[in-house]
Amino acid sequence: MKRVNLLAGGPIEQWAPELQKPTQITGQWVTADRGTWRLLQKGIVPTVAVGDFDSLTPAERQQVQEQVGDIRAVQAEKDETDTQLALSIALEELAADQVVIYGATGGRLDHFLANLFMPLEERFKPFLNRLEMRDSQNTIRFYLPGDYQIAKEVDKKYLAFIPLTPTTDLNLIDEKYPLHHFDTEVPISWASNEFIGATGRFNFKTGIVAVIQSTD
Amino acid sequence: MKRVNLLAGGPIEQWAPELQKPTQITGQWVTADRGTWRLLQKGIVPTVAVGDFDSLTPAERQQVQEQVGDIRAVQAEKDETDTQLALSIALEELAADQVVIYGATGGRLDHFLANLFMPLEERFKPFLNRLEMRDSQNTIRFYLPGDYQIAKEVDKKYLAFIPLTPTTDLNLIDEKYPLHHFDTEVPISWASNEFIGATGRFNFKTGIVAVIQSTD
Incomplete structure (x- = not known):
């Protein structure tokens, strides 16, 4: 690495x-x-x-x-x-x-x-x-379509999912606020979500999604 | 108003x-x-x-x-x-x-x-x-397709054009760095442009464009 x-x-x-x-x-x-x-x-x-x-x-x-x-x-x-x-x-x-x-x-x-x-x-x-x-206050990472399990950073509280391009079938599976089969034509920031445990799963079919972990 | x-x-x-x-x-x-x-x-x-x-x-x-x-x-x-x-x-x-x-x-x-x-x-x-x-340091404004003439803010030096959604035929007409018939499928920030005079013209056919005036 x-x-x-x-x-x-x-x-x-x-x-x-x-x-x-x-x-x-x-x-x-x-x-x-x-x-x-x-x-x-x-x-x-x-x-x-x-x-x-x-x-x-x-x-x-x-x-x-x-x-x-x-x-x-x-x-x-x-x-x-x-x-x-x-x-x-x-x-x-x-x-x-x-x-x-x-x-x-x-x-x-x-x-x-x-x-x-x-x-x-x-x-x-x-x-x-x-x-x-x-x-x-922030860490930003980027994802292509797929199925992911990401790890909580210990010094961060909030979790956001941000489709940056037209995105289909975004699912937040085991986060505090789930989301199912979400499609968007325009960029949107689903802010202020949180991990429930040490990891969180999400997936989507097309598009590019940024994930931000952040703290106040 | x-x-x-x-x-x-x-x-x-x-x-x-x-x-x-x-x-x-x-x-x-x-x-x-x-x-x-x-x-x-x-x-x-x-x-x-x-x-x-x-x-x-x-x-x-x-x-x-x-x-x-x-x-x-x-x-x-x-x-x-x-x-x-x-x-x-x-x-x-x-x-x-x-x-x-x-x-x-x-x-x-x-x-x-x-x-x-x-x-x-x-x-x-x-x-x-x-x-x-x-x-x-920044002022952000938003534009739907059309033909615009915008005014320079006296306390700002830089000018940026930022298609936030798929955008076609973006033209920066009398800015320091012109742009002609620019199309993009993904968001992009054309940063660090400048006004030449007190106003600047631009136009585009489809999409949504944010314009940021900023200073260091």
Whole structure:
């Protein structure tokens, strides 16, 4: 199981708690945008950094260029964000079996939504079950049609099922609030559900469903 | 033009700046969940409050009950959130021409996404052009197919176009980064665009598009 961590440019106040001591997190790092400088400040050198770093001071930029061996810039004509390129590097070049994405939430909502919808792209869809996004209150995972049993995170209370594309026959089987044969043409967030025990089962026939575990 | 303001339960740190002095905001207020108590603390009594207020202390709850003349609770069997009920009250009972929704972002992402996707529901779709959601860095508005010219907000720099449902023939006409005849089957956030002048034009043929103006 090869884990790669991706740090995007979202605000530090929304970071997942484990980023207080990122040296205790296993796996390589790929960074996008402001994430690069912030990770260096934490004492970790990313394997690959994506960005032009034009929001940094000249001194900071020089430090990034001296410390990071592999720096990439998005090709302007590709309509791609730094985070999208960082994710494709994690999956294709570093062959990650698991990509934990930090700094993808908070602040500008156009950025957050670009990150949330990233797994829906054709090029990432085959890998979407390898992705998770974590912040101070939420963990987001993504599912293609199938039958699943997922595990409760001990520090999270709430559970949400969020069809992001037209979805058919969604069943929440043993959650606190069950749902049967639910179809939707538009995205919807079934929020504030809860696990009853340590795991919960759900299934659906077509579509893509995000699952969020969260805490107040 | 009848404006109604809706305050949902999202974290205060993400509130739009005008909520520092909400008495200067015109229009009636409808509140959901924790928004009720917070608005009372700001010296405003909402016309209608939705919630069971079980997160308040008994003393706080009593104060809500004494001050607010019209308190409603969601019917458990309706699978509705406090914010959804508050929005339908604003539109149907108070006949709002404009609903400005505060406290809809930040914190738990299942709540934010439930709010973001609310205008896609059949019952709200006829009114979606009346809604806007505001927080400390973002303003979100919603559009049905058509041809639009929108105005730049002076305190915002970035502009994003976000098809939330399958969308055809999206054209960004005079924005910094144009887009021509774009079709998508899945939600996507075209982030980090900008106005060139004081207004920007766009159009599309089918789908629902959210537009976000934001600032770093």
